[in-house]
Amino acid sequence: MMKKLFLGTALFCTAVLLCAFDLVKEGKTVSVSLPENASEAEKFAKEELETFLAKISKVPVNGKLAGKILLGTPATRKDLPAKVKEKLEKSPNDAFYLYSPSADVLYIAGKDPKCVLYGVHALLEKLGVRFFYPGELGEEIPEKDFLSLPEPDEFQAADFKYRTFNVCGTSSDFISTFVWMARNKMQVTGGRDWQLPKLRTKEAKQRFRDSLGVGESCGGHEWAMRAIPKSMFKDHPEYFVLKEGKRVCEGRVERCYSNSEVKRLAVEYYKKALRKNPSANIVIIAHDASDAFCQCEKCREMGTYQGKYSVSNLFHRFNKGVLDEVLEEFPDAVVNIFAYWNYRPAPEAPEVKYDYKNAVLLYASHQRCNAHAFTVKNVCNKSFVEEMLRWKDRCPAFGIYDYRYDAPNHYVPYEWVIAEDFPLFRKMNVIRWQDETVSFLGYSSKDPAGADKARSNWQGHYMSAKMLWNSSLDPVKLMEETYDIYYGKASPAMKKYHAYRKQLWDAAPGHSAIGGMDRAAYCLLTPGAEEKLQAYLEEALKTADTEKAKKRILQDRAFLEKYWKTGAEKLRKRLSSAKEILPEYNDGKIVIDGKHDEKVWLKARTLTDLVTREQKDAAEKTFLRVAYDKENLYIAVNAENKKAWSKVKAKAVKHDGAVWSDDSIELQIVPPDQEGKYYHIIVNTLGTVYDSKCFASTFDTKWDSQAEVKVLEKDKTWNYEIRIPFASLGSVPGALPWRLHLMRTVTNLQPPTTSEWTSIDGLRPYQPDSYRRMVFGKDLIRNGNFAVMGESKIDGKKVPFPQFWSLAGSKSYKIIPTATGNQVWTSGNFNCGFGVPKGLESGKNYHLVIRAKGPGTMSIGTWSWEGYQPRTNHRRLSSPRYKLTDKFEDYTFTFPCLPAESYVVLWIYGTKTIENVSCTIK
Secondary structure, X not given: OXXXXXXXXXXXXXXXXXXXXXXXXXXXXXXXXXXXXXXXXXXXXXXXXXXXXXXXXXXXXOOOOOOEEEEEOXXXXXXXXXXXXXXXXXXXXXXXXXXXXXXXXXXXXXOOHHHHHHHHHHHHHHOOOEEOOOOHHHEEOOXXXXXXXXOOEEEEEOOOOEEEEEEOOOOOOOHHHHHHHHHOOOOOOOOOHHHOOOOOOHHHHHHHHHHOOOOOEEEOXXXXXXXXXXXXXXXXXXXXXXXXXXXXOOOOOOEOOOOHHHHHHHHHHHHHHHHHXXXXXXXXXXXXXXXXXXXXXXXXXXXXXXXXXOHHHHHHHHHHHHHHHHHHHOOOOOEEEEEOHHHOOOOOOOOOOOOOOOEEEEEEOOOOOOOOOOOOOOHHHHHHHHHHHOOOOOOOOEEEEEOOOOOOOOOOOOHHHHHHHHHHHHHOOEEEXXXXXXXXXXXXXXXXXXXXXXXXXXXXXHXXXXXXXXXXXXXXXXXXXXXXXXXXXXXXXXXXXXXXXXXXXXXXXXXXXXXXXXXXXXXXXOOOHHHHHHHHHHHHHHHOOOHHHHHHHHHXXXXXXXXXXXXXXXXHHHHHHHOOEOOEEOOOOOOOOOOOOOHHHHHOOOEOOEEOOOOOEOOOOEEEEEEEOOOEEEEEEEEEOOOEOOOOOOOOOOOOOOHHHOOEEXXXXXXXXXXXXXXXXXXXXXXXXXXXXXXXXXXEOOOOOOOEEEEEEEOOEEEEEEEEEHHHHOOOOOOOOEEEEEEEEEOOEOOOOOOEEEEEOOOOOOOHHHOEEEOOOOOOOOOOOOOOEEEEEEOOEEEEEEOOOEEEOOOOEEEXXXXXXXXXXXXXXXXXXXXXXXXXXXXXEEEEEEXXXXXXXXXXXXEEEEOOOOOEEEEEEEOOOEEOOOOOEEEEEEEEOOOOEEEEEEEEEOOEEEEEEEEEEO
């Protein structure tokens, strides 16, 4: 009877069943037998099986039971049953078979020697062994005195033909990570001599590689340095690149692709490697720098199709010609051709097709967002998926090379994106997947915490290994079982902990990509988030039943501190110094119930800058979040009441009563273009509302805000939730910034000071021009109110200057401090740049708003382009001259978005004083 093996599910036998195979019984064990002339991988498989059987049973493998386990492959085990041999030989991918024809024989057969090792670890997994990550803390080995398998007859084949991690960086311990990969049925690549310092001899290093089935490869980033070394430059400068009219060989450069001798040497380099080892993989890749390629006339011609030059045309035309000659002699060679960085797009030249038998086009997804699935349904990844799929008719098979580790986010639940990605990849006929990582253990002087980073994301690595083998796994069941084993009795609390961690990560703004933002830093900005996570950890520590489980929980706490809390503290400081309010758009429904449990409140940025008039920290913390939709403005305030001496003062019960005398919060909302009018709303802890329309310090209480309000007390905190229709405010969100102010009155503090009044920046009420600006929509301008000061080199000296901004032309400038940032006076060309959001819809426009004053005129210029390396399709735009006045006014410059553009540089000309700059897309 054929039984399906579900990965990640431990199956134990507690009684001898018909045709069961006993491994350990009454202190006796089976024997483990190798075929004659066994390979190093088969020997290592035997060693692994005997080692872990002994650890589980506490009985050395002694062969006193009648049963025997026979390891081997169709090539090495001649007595292999016909059905096992046939099944393995027909499998196109890695495969193994566990088969017991009788109660005293169990075959663990692999398609090749490394697959025997995979079969051994599938058996150990059935017995409860887990390798979550390398090292004792990441291993789970149960203790049992009776081990038996019911009716073993199981065949497994990998879903992905090629499955690996590229273990990068430097480390004192690569070995443990390589072994962990093999134990989780991943193919091991690398294992270079310098990565194996603990193995002293070349023979020992080679034995280790052979024991894991590590294959050889040729090519790579530095193929040119090996095929055409720099030593040849003296006699043959024509082999090297022409840069700025001169042949050079320094730096990260390629060779002159149009030179026939370069092609011949490249062909001979690959052929030589394949003659030495016909099973070696060819890796076609070059450097990623746009100036790494030759600029000579013939190379430019090689890179041109129908009048358009591209690095893709040059790179892929050259390598297509090289491979055509190499594969004439070695038609069965496996070839991995990288679509990498600036030669990642499919070339325009239609003749470039890698239509070889064993060719794989490996798409390098450098700029993909790792926080969202790799699908056209996600705007952030849409263009990359479409770009990759354009390769489908150029190569019979393709793969994906991710760069998850290189993104600046650690201790984040990447496993759930992986769980979504892999079934999608299989539908796209992806046969190869690999990602970069660093060693889980060991020390690097360049990055002492590198291994720590890998362990912080161990769930993602573990999920990858499991779903590469079986992409139809249920990821929820896999992680449920994983946490049950990993945390033991503390599992219920830790499941809640990780579920909330995922909720915070999913709700965080932005993306996760190479060179991108630290998205994880936003996860603890939600009021109470850290306290809630710490409470789950405390609950888990109290219920943990083993020292190992406690160590694992404490490791989680250390990761939370290092990768979330530290980043959150830096981000709070930066956002506080930025002095701006950025409402979060809400595309769902907000129920005004004071609970703040909608996803939008997790995503919304939190402002915590309430201080006294004297600029002293508030006794009680207050947190403000703002959201909006097409019709309403939403306010969430968490007002802590943790130092209360008595009950709050709450006497006003009538609308427009003396609410300001109670414990309360006050909002002053300033829409643009209302000739100085603004709106004042006060709410006490009873939910009583005072509202008025104001001009200067005059109030019209006939105005009705139509506000819906709910105030809820929880955990010694008053939670205010308010909905205000834009219709009542007489304005709707547009390109022009609004302003918003929050104040709070506390009446029940512990003596001697029993009351306190605080506000944003300590500002008094009725100063609408001084309140913080509030930009609806994503503001593309960083530090548009110049509040964050950095350094800039002006007239040869480093001086304090607004971060992300610089001067050109005249160097005359003055920084004018204000309560909500800085103003900048300059007669020079004031400039900054911003990246274009991915996946822009056609028909959208940039709305650039500059609030400025001055005696003369001001004009605006932009420079934008497509691509990263190289930059292409440049666009320059300019505005008419604006006549400035002696009062601050808003000046708007609107220009169309081009979805393919990647970056915009903004210049502001003229003698002017600028208060703030914003740019949104509408």
